[in-house]
Amino acid sequence: MGKFCISLGLMVQCDRMMLSHLRQCLVISVCLSLVATVGSALGEDEVLSRLRIDFESVDEGAARKLLSHARISLAVGEGPDGSDAIRVDYVACPRGSERVVASFPLGQGMKEATLLFDVKFGEDFQWTKGGKLHGLGPKKPITGGAKRLPEGWSARIMWREEGKVQNYLYDQDQSKTYGIGERTKKGVFMPGKWHRVVIEVKLNEPGKKNGFTKTRIDGKEVAKTEGVEFRGEGGDETGIQLFMFSTFHGGHSTEYSPVDSKGKFTTVHAWFDNFEVVEGLRDK
Numbered sequence: 001m002g003k004f005c006i007s008l009g010l011m012v013q014c015d016r017m018m019l020s021h022l023r024q025c026l027v028i029s030v031c032l033s034l035v036a037t038v039g040s041a042l043g044e045d046e047v048l049s050r051l052r053i054d055f056e057s058v059d060e061g062a063a064r065k066l067l068s069h070a071r072i073s074l075a076v077g078e079g080p081d082g083s084d085a086i087r088v089d090y091v092a093c094p095r096g097s098e099r100v101v102a103s104f105p106l107g108q109g110m111k112e113a114t115l116l117f118d119v120k121f122g123e124d125f126q127w128t129k130g131g132k133l134h135g136l137g138p139k140k141p142i143t144g145g146a147k148r149l150p151e152g153w154s155a156r157i158m159w160r161e162e163g164k165v166q167n168y169l170y171d172q173d174q175s176k177t178y179g180i181g182e183r184t185k186k187g188v189f190m191p192g193k194w195h196r197v198v199i200e201v202k203l204n205e206p207g208k209k210n211g212f213t214k215t216r217i218d219g220k221e222v223a224k225t226e227g228v229e230f231r232g233e234g235g236d237e238t239g240i241q242l243f244m245f246s247t248f249h250g251g252h253s254t255e256y257s258p259v260d261s262k263g264k265f266t267t268v269h270a271w272f273d274n275f276e277v278v279e280g281l282r283d284k
């Protein structure tokens with residue numbers, strides 16, 4: 001009887017401990033789910049976003065810097081939703097069109113990031129053999145056929161003949177002069193139409209060929225390049241640190257240059273709005 005009483009007492013004691021433990025678990029899990037909810041709510045708009053340019057305020061920051069470029073002007077009310085946007089003038093030259101480039105630091109190096117923007121090519125836009133569109137890079141990106149460096153790389157896209165789209169990546173392959181990457185078989189960009197561009201970049205681990213770039217246009221994946229060795233070494237400076245505003249025809253020959261009906265160099269245009277760089281991979 002004595003033994004039974006002691007056992008019963010222990011069982012009651014155990015039940016109490018379990019109940020108290022259960023309560024603690026419940027409190028902890030409720031707290032954790034609250035944190036997760038707040039985190040994801042903030043994440044959409046504030047925590048994950050590294051850069052946003054919508055041209056609704058152009059007196060300072062990145063918008064002002066872009067508008068200080070001689071070939072970029074404010075396009076009032078010409079954005080995809082009737083808001084303000086920018087227009088880029090592509091002025092023909094012997095190697096395509098004049099370079100319209102600007103860099104924007106994004107802070108601490110990221111291993112994964114997504115660049116999003118809207119683009120509309122003019123009704124009379126000339127694709128020629130191709131040209132560059134914006135992308136992401138490390139602190140010191142490699143472009144223009146420059147010598148590959150362990151800490152350098154870049155991930156942009158190109159338009160090609162008939163509005164085709166190509167990933168355009170500078171990786172660690174010393175045997176290549178220019179960028180590499182998959183391209184679409186058919187045209188994707190249409191003159192006179194706004195397109196939503198989403199470029200996801202996942203960097204490789206140093207020493208491994210396990211990076212990738214995926215490009216989506218208007219919600220559809222059009223080009224995926226996998227097994228990429230973007231960087232040859234680690235460190236914050238080799239992470240995704242730069243938004244590369246970079247657009248021009250070329251290339252390096254007149255095959256890339258826009259010309260008029262008489263074959264003379266001409267100027268064509270494209271419009272841009274709603275640039276954003278977010279941490280992590282985001283399909284949108």
Ligand SMILES: [Ca+2]
Binds near residue numbers: 056
């Ligand atoms: Ca806008």
